[in-house]
Structures are given as C-alpha cells and as structure tokens.
Amino acid sequence: MTDSRSPRPSLTDALTLHNDGRGDEAERTYRQILKREPRNADAWHLLGVLQSERGDHDAGIASIRTALSIREALEYHLNLASALLDSGRVDEALGALMAALRLEPDRADIHFRLGNLFRLQRRPNESVAAYRQAIALQPGFVEALNNLGSLFLEVGQTDAAVAAFTDAIQAAPANAQSHGNLGYALDLQDRLGEAAAAHRVALAFQPDFALAWSNLGNVLKGQGHLEQAIAAYRSALTHRPDFPMAHSNVLMAQHYLPECGNADFLAAARDWAERGGGELPVAAPVVRDDQPRPxxxxxxxxxxxxxxxxxxxxxxxxxxxxxxxxxxxxxxxxxxxxxxxxxxxxxxxxxxxxxxxxxxxxxxxxxxxxxxxxxxxxxxxxxxxxxxxxxxxxxxxxxxxxxxxxxxxxxxxxxxxxxxxxxxxxxxxxxxxxxxxxxxxxFTPPAEEVAVGPLPALSGGSVTLGAFHNRAKITRPTVALWAQVLTALPQARLLLKSREFADYGVRQRLRDQFAAHGIAPNRLRMEGKTPRADYFNSLNRIDLALSPFPFGGGTTTAESLWMGVPVVTLRGDRWAGRIGVSFLETLGLAEQLVADSPEDYVAKTAALVGDLEALAALRAGLRERVRQSPLCDAxxxxxxxxxxxxxxxxxx
The missing domain is CATH 3.40.50.11380 (Rossmann fold)
Incomplete structure (x- = not known):
C-alpha cells in the first residue's frame, strides 16, 4: 500500500535520476509526473531526451514533439534536431534547427550546428557561411574554426584550411586538436617539416593524442624515416589499442622495409584483425543462388x-x-x-x-x-x-x-x-x-593527351635516369643500388619527382645519403608534385626509369611505359615488389628489364643506355605495345x- 503522505516526485527528482544514469527510474518518474500533469512540456521534453539517449529515437522524437505542441522552446528544438540526426533523418533535423534559429538568430552554437548539418548534407557553401556566422557571433570559437578548416580540406582549399586552423590556435594556443589539424593540412601542402613540428606541438599539449601520433607517423614516412614512423604508429596504439587505422598504418609501412617479409605482413594483419578489426562478422541475410541473373x-x-x-x-x-x-x-x-x-x-x-x-x-x-x-x-x-x-x-x-x-x-x-x-x-x-x-x-589510358617525345640523350646531352616514386620507397638499399648505377654511368643524371620533394629538408637528407656513396649533389635533381599533364611531360625528359625496392613501382611503372620510358626493376620478394614485374611480364619485356639481383640491375641499366639507338627504337614503339597488350584490354x-x-x- 502506498503511503499517501510520501511526497510526489518532482521534475528535479526525475532529472537527478536521469543525470545519475539511472534511466529506468528516471523514465518511471517522468511518466508519473505526466500521469499527474499530462501537459507538462518539460517532462515530455526530458522524457524524449532520455528515450533518444537510450537508442529509442522514434519514441524520443515523438515525446519531444509532444512537448513542442504544448509549448515552443529553444532547447526543445535543439534536442529534437539531435534526436532526428541520431536516427538519420537529416532533412527533418535541419527543419528543427531552423526553427530554433528563428527563436534566437544570434546564437553562435545554433549556427555551428547548422554548419555541421550542412557539411553532412554535402552543402559546403552553406556550411562555410554557417561556420563563419558562428565565428562572427563568438570570436575565437575554436570548434567552429576547426570544423571550418576541416571542411576546407574536404573541398581541397588547403590554404583556407591552414588559415582557419591558425586562427583556432591563436584563440586557444594550448588546444592540441588545432595543432594536429594544422599538421595534417601542412602535410597535404607537402610542407613536411612544418607538419611534423605541428604534430609534435599537439603531442606536447596532449601526449596521449593517438590521432596526432598516427598522423606524425604518416609525415615521418613521407620524409623517409620509416623506423620512426612505425614507432609513432605504435605510440598511437599504446594510447588507443583499438585504433584500426594506426594498425593499418603499421602494416603499410612494413611493406617498405627490407627486413620485413611476407610472414611479418601476415602476422601484423592477423594482429590487426584480432585487436583493431572492428565488429565480429555478422552473417549476411542474403542466401546465395545461381539464377541466371547479373x-x-x-x-x-x-x-x-x-x-x-x-x-x-x-x-x-x-x-x-x-x-x-x-x-x-x-x-x-x-x-x-x-x-x-x-x-x-x-x-x-x-x-x-x-x-x-x-x-x-x-x-x-x-x-x-x-x-x-x-x-x-x-x-x-x-x-x-x-x-x-x-x-x-x-x-x-x-x-x-x-x-x-x-x-x-x-x-x-x-x-x-x-x-x-x-x-x-x-x-x-x-x-x-x-x-x-x-x-x-x-591500365586506363590517361585523359591527358601527351605525346611520346624523342629520346632525350640523342640530343647530345647526358643520359637522364628517372624515378618518380614517393620518398618512402627510396630506402637505403635503393639509394645504395642507384648509387652503383650512377657510379657505373658517370655521365648520367638522376631526376627524382614526387610530392615530398617539395620540402627542402627531404631533398637535403636524400642528397646526404647519396653523398655517402660518393654521388655529388649536382647529379641529382628533385622536383615536387605537378599537375598530371606536366607529370607526363616530365617523363619525356628521361631516357630510362629505375624502380626502387623492396617496394617497387606500380602506377608509376605503367605511366612510364605509356610514355615510352622503359623501367628497370628488381624482381621482388613481396607483392609490392612485383607489380612492375607483372606489367613487364605481360608485355614480354621481362628478360630485358627485370633483374634478378642488384648486379644484374646495374648491368641491365648499363646495357640499355649503352645502345641509345636501340633504346630509342624501344621507346618509339612502347606506347602502342602497351595499348595493344592485355594491360589495356578492358x-x-x-x-x-x-x-x-x-x-x-x-x-x-
């Protein structure tokens, strides 16, 4: 029997239970209040928030809308928008936010939420306008500045992104997220030294910032510091063991390391699946059939x-x-x-x-x-x-x-x-x-119509060797091998081209590595990324391409062959070292261009540049050979x- 003298539960009692995580008791209390006061808008609203928090979005949305039918309030609209977003009803969420904005048009947080929603709807111009309005209403709004910068990155406006992240740092210098975002943007601009410094600042403020550790690893890999990159990825995993992308980054980096092999790749992949591979497999509901259908x-x-x-x-x-x-x-x-x-x-x-x-x-x-x-x-x-x-x-x-x-x-x-x-x-x-x-x-023939040029060496200049690979592929063993090639061909020059070479520090460190093998800096030319048509034109400046190891050329090999440039490659001990081999075997050029040892690599390179007439003839027919081969038979x-x-x- 209920004690009629016990106090009736109040909204404050219900909210206390709600905030304490005692959801069942809170819901019973809200419902007791509503039984007594059916038009208590706050009780309907808070019940809806609780229902949505517990995953019952439809019930939550219905309860909050009941509250709004009784009385309109800003927080009701905002929480309705959140519940609608959580249930995937984006367009309806936009309507709720616009209703909130009509009540208080100068609330920065509403404009911020609109920016997030427009970004979700892939409406970048409206998202930018909403973020900027939020920042105008609340100068130094760090979250809005960071989201604005991230949006600029999504649409390829890296200069604007750097500016937004810099403003966020000025507003809150100790905000690790802003420094990490700046580092990511600088990496995209091929400013690798500055990017690494920004990530390190982020980590100084927040040493357990797993994403910053992982992104620092990506920058270090781009600089050619593979061991340091893997150490950074492992630091990310120390702080966040269930970080699948950091696990994947370790796996990717291992393919570049000569001391790692197929057994290592398998072990690391299994470790990823066990520790960071996401949810357990869920059986697909579709039963296989063999009906005559697409x-x-x-x-x-x-x-x-x-x-x-x-x-x-x-x-x-x-x-x-x-x-x-x-x-x-x-x-x-x-x-x-x-x-x-x-x-x-x-x-x-x-x-x-x-x-x-x-x-x-x-x-x-x-x-x-x-x-x-x-x-x-x-x-x-x-x-x-x-x-x-x-x-x-x-x-x-x-x-x-x-x-x-x-x-x-x-x-x-x-x-x-x-x-x-x-x-x-x-x-x-x-x-x-x-x-x-x-x-x-x-291979899809490129849309850029760049004709194959004549063999550059026939114009009377020195032989130009080329390697258009990312910096991580140019391992120390690769440097040693290419130095042997340059020593055997004292009149040859080496043109290196990749996005990372836009960074002075990257260029200088590689020059130092070649100098340790007796190769003078003036025999190397390094260039950063250019538009694809210019990239293909750059291939017309080289006589013969060199593939690195243990991670050989793939796309770069196909593109070189398309431009009439033969590629000397070392038969690798892993898939990543055999992609070029697959192309050359398919074209029937493996005997001439695929080496089985470093000594064979040097010898094949020397033989090719030692007969420029034959090299010119190979160049002249190579594109058509590629076009008529299985490589282009889509x-x-x-x-x-x-x-x-x-x-x-x-x-x-």
Missing part, C-alpha cells in the same frame, strides 16, 4: 578520384557487361574530381558513404542487395575494412588497392596474378587466392573479372 557487385573505396585506384578501375567499370554484373560504387572519398565523375557515370549505382558509420553503410549495402562486395583499399589510408568485418555481403573480395592479406576472417577472396603472388605463397594470406590469367591490373579484363566473380559466387 550479380550485384559493390566496389568500396576512398580513392574514387585522381588516384591509382581510380585510374585502374575506370576502364574496367565502363567495360563491365551489364548482363553479367550490376556495379555499385560506395564512395568514401571526400575529394571529387573528373575521375570521380567518370566513375560515377560508369556505375549503375553510386552511394557516397563519407561520414557514415559502418552499421549504417552495412544496412545500405544489404538494402541494395549486393552479392559480392569488393574492397579496393586494403590497409591503405581511410580504408573501410571494419565495414567488411560486419560482412554486409555474402561474398567479400580484396582487389586492386592493396598488395597483401587483409587478415580479415570475413574477407573471402583476394584477386592477384601468378607474377605478384606466385604459387606456394598462398600460406601468407588469410583469403583464398584467385589469379587472373594476365596481370591483375588493367573488355577482356572485365570478362575475366566477371568470370571470377561468378565462380566465387558459386563456390560454397
């Missing part, structure tokens, strides 16, 4: 733009037989360009997934009825392997963007060829291996890929 293929990538993945996928996507497959793109890339638009036009369905959580993307993939989901990133940057861990599709495949095992139990297959993954090496992969008959890559490649998909689908 298979629904989903391609997932963060690189659907001017990137090697975009270049190698473009012609294949266009060549897919729609009687065999229906192709969807799940685009995790914030940056878009002409390649993005070409890929979007070639796909049967296109789904931007930037900013979407794994659970939401998995639901989307299941609703699209995808039969085979293809990962095009592996352990490269901004990958979505944790999405694949949820198994949103019955069959899951790794292809194109990576060069080793993912380590993910939910990844069923990996697509390779006999050159990059020779028989006997299957033991280093958790996936089943499917080998395509020729190269596992198909229809045939697509048929082989479709046959692989059908066989994977049929296999239990």
């Amino acid at each position: 298979l629904r293929i989903g391609y997932v990538s963060s690189d659907f733009n001017s990137h090697p993945v975009g270049y190698f996928l473009e012609s294949v996507l266009r060549a897919h037989d729609r009687k065999a497959v229906t192709a969807y793109g799940y685009a995790n890339n914030g940056r878009t360009d002409d390649v993005t638009e070409s890929l979007r036009a070639a796909a049967d369905g296109w789904r931007p997934i930037v900013g979407m959580g794994d659970a939401a993307v998995a639901d989307l993939i299941r609703r699209d009825g995808i039969d085979i989901l293809v990962d095009l990133s592996g352990h490269t940057g901004n990958n979505r392997l944790t999405l694949f861990a949820r198994r949103p599709a019955p069959v899951q495949v790794s292809w194109l963007g990576y060069f080793g095992t993912t380590g993910l139990p939910a990844m069923d297959w990996i697509i390779a060829d006999r050159h990059v993954l020779p028989p006997g090496e299957e033991r280093f992969f958790t996936e089943k291996v499917w080998r395509l008959p020729e190269s596992y890559l198909c 229809p045939a490649f697509a048929r082989s890929l479709e046959e692989a998909y059908r066989s994977m689908w049929r296999e239990p």
Whole structure:
C-alpha cells in the first residue's frame, strides 16, 4: 500500500535520476509526473531526451514533439534536431534547427550546428557561411574554426584550411586538436617539416593524442624515416589499442622495409584483425543462388578520384557487361574530381558513404542487395575494412588497392596474378587466392593527351635516369643500388619527382645519403608534385626509369611505359615488389628489364643506355605495345573479372 503522505516526485527528482544514469527510474518518474500533469512540456521534453539517449529515437522524437505542441522552446528544438540526426533523418533535423534559429538568430552554437548539418548534407557553401556566422557571433570559437578548416580540406582549399586552423590556435594556443589539424593540412601542402613540428606541438599539449601520433607517423614516412614512423604508429596504439587505422598504418609501412617479409605482413594483419578489426562478422541475410541473373557487385573505396585506384578501375567499370554484373560504387572519398565523375557515370549505382558509420553503410549495402562486395583499399589510408568485418555481403573480395592479406576472417577472396603472388605463397594470406590469367591490373589510358617525345640523350646531352616514386620507397638499399648505377654511368643524371620533394629538408637528407656513396649533389635533381599533364611531360625528359625496392613501382611503372620510358626493376620478394614485374611480364619485356639481383640491375641499366639507338627504337614503339597488350584490354579484363566473380559466387 502506498503511503499517501510520501511526497510526489518532482521534475528535479526525475532529472537527478536521469543525470545519475539511472534511466529506468528516471523514465518511471517522468511518466508519473505526466500521469499527474499530462501537459507538462518539460517532462515530455526530458522524457524524449532520455528515450533518444537510450537508442529509442522514434519514441524520443515523438515525446519531444509532444512537448513542442504544448509549448515552443529553444532547447526543445535543439534536442529534437539531435534526436532526428541520431536516427538519420537529416532533412527533418535541419527543419528543427531552423526553427530554433528563428527563436534566437544570434546564437553562435545554433549556427555551428547548422554548419555541421550542412557539411553532412554535402552543402559546403552553406556550411562555410554557417561556420563563419558562428565565428562572427563568438570570436575565437575554436570548434567552429576547426570544423571550418576541416571542411576546407574536404573541398581541397588547403590554404583556407591552414588559415582557419591558425586562427583556432591563436584563440586557444594550448588546444592540441588545432595543432594536429594544422599538421595534417601542412602535410597535404607537402610542407613536411612544418607538419611534423605541428604534430609534435599537439603531442606536447596532449601526449596521449593517438590521432596526432598516427598522423606524425604518416609525415615521418613521407620524409623517409620509416623506423620512426612505425614507432609513432605504435605510440598511437599504446594510447588507443583499438585504433584500426594506426594498425593499418603499421602494416603499410612494413611493406617498405627490407627486413620485413611476407610472414611479418601476415602476422601484423592477423594482429590487426584480432585487436583493431572492428565488429565480429555478422552473417549476411542474403542466401546465395545461381539464377541466371547479373550479380550485384559493390566496389568500396576512398580513392574514387585522381588516384591509382581510380585510374585502374575506370576502364574496367565502363567495360563491365551489364548482363553479367550490376556495379555499385560506395564512395568514401571526400575529394571529387573528373575521375570521380567518370566513375560515377560508369556505375549503375553510386552511394557516397563519407561520414557514415559502418552499421549504417552495412544496412545500405544489404538494402541494395549486393552479392559480392569488393574492397579496393586494403590497409591503405581511410580504408573501410571494419565495414567488411560486419560482412554486409555474402561474398567479400580484396582487389586492386592493396598488395597483401587483409587478415580479415570475413574477407573471402583476394584477386592477384601468378607474377605478384606466385604459387606456394598462398600460406601468407588469410583469403583464398584467385589469379587472373594476365596481370591483375588493367591500365586506363590517361585523359591527358601527351605525346611520346624523342629520346632525350640523342640530343647530345647526358643520359637522364628517372624515378618518380614517393620518398618512402627510396630506402637505403635503393639509394645504395642507384648509387652503383650512377657510379657505373658517370655521365648520367638522376631526376627524382614526387610530392615530398617539395620540402627542402627531404631533398637535403636524400642528397646526404647519396653523398655517402660518393654521388655529388649536382647529379641529382628533385622536383615536387605537378599537375598530371606536366607529370607526363616530365617523363619525356628521361631516357630510362629505375624502380626502387623492396617496394617497387606500380602506377608509376605503367605511366612510364605509356610514355615510352622503359623501367628497370628488381624482381621482388613481396607483392609490392612485383607489380612492375607483372606489367613487364605481360608485355614480354621481362628478360630485358627485370633483374634478378642488384648486379644484374646495374648491368641491365648499363646495357640499355649503352645502345641509345636501340633504346630509342624501344621507346618509339612502347606506347602502342602497351595499348595493344592485355594491360589495356578492358573488355577482356572485365570478362575475366566477371568470370571470377561468378565462380566465387558459386563456390560454397
């Protein structure tokens, strides 16, 4: 029997229970109040907030809307917007925020939230305007400045991003997030020394800042400090053991190290899957069938733009037989360009997934009825392997963007060829291996129409060797080998070109490494990144290209060959060291250009530049040789890929 003299619960009592995390008791108390006072708007509002916090978004939204039907209040609208956003109802959330803004148009936090929402809707101009209004109303609004800078990075305006992050630092000098953001932006501008310094400042203020450690590792890798980069990634994992991207960064960096091998890659990938691989696999609800219908293929990538993945996928996507497959793109890339638009036009369905959580993307993939989901990133940057861990599709495949095992139990297959993954090496992969008959890559001829020029050395100058690889690939053993080549060819010069060489410190450290082998600085020329047409024109300035090791050239090799420039490469001990070998084997040029030892590498280079007439003849016919080869036969490649998909689908 209830004691009629006990005090009736008040809203303060309910809110205290709510704030103390005693949700069940708080909800009972709110409902007791509403039974007594059905038009208590605050009780309806707080009940709705509680329901939404507990994951019952529909009930929460209904309760808050009941509160608004009784009385309009700013906080009601703001919390309604939050509940709607949490339930994925973005357009309705915008309406709630606009209603709040009408009540108090000069609230900086409302404009800030509008900026976030417009950014989510991919309306960058309106997002920028909202953030700027928030900052105008509240000068030094650090969160708004940081979000504004991040938005500028998404749309490729790095100068504006640097300015926003700098303003955030001026407003709050000890804010580690702002320094870390500045470091990331400076890295994108190829100002690697400044980027490393900014990350270190962030870490001085917040030593357990895992993202800053990981991003510092990326900068150190770009500077060629591979061991230091791995140490930084491991520091990130010390502070955040379940950080999948830091695990992936360790895996990526290992491929550059001569002392690491296939067994190391496998062990690290399994460690990633066990410690940072996301959710446990969830069984896909679709039952396999073998009906005579097109298979629904989903391609997932963060690189659907001017990137090697975009270049190698473009012609294949266009060549897919729609009687065999229906192709969807799940685009995790914030940056878009002409390649993005070409890929979007070639796909049967296109789904931007930037900013979407794994659970939401998995639901989307299941609703699209995808039969085979293809990962095009592996352990490269901004990958979505944790999405694949949820198994949103019955069959899951790794292809194109990576060069080793993912380590993910939910990844069923990996697509390779006999050159990059020779028989006997299957033991280093958790996936089943499917080998395509020729190269596992198909090169899309570039849109930039740059003609093959004459052999530069025939003009009477010295021989120019070239290597257009990122700095991390130019390992100390590579420097030693290239120094042997330059010693054997005393009149030759070496042109190095990559984004990292825009940084003076990077250039000077590499000059010092070559000087230690007796190579004078004037024999080296280093250049930073240029637009793609200028990049191709730069290939017309070199006579012969050199591939590094243990991580050899891939896209750069294909592009060099397209421009008539032969590439000398060392047959590697890992997939990443055999991509160029795969191209040269497919073209029938392996005997001439693939070396089996460092001594053979030097000898083959010397032999090629020792007969300039023969080198000029090879150059003159090389583009057509590439064009007529399986490397550019997109229809045939697509048929082989479709046959692989059908066989994977049929296999239990």
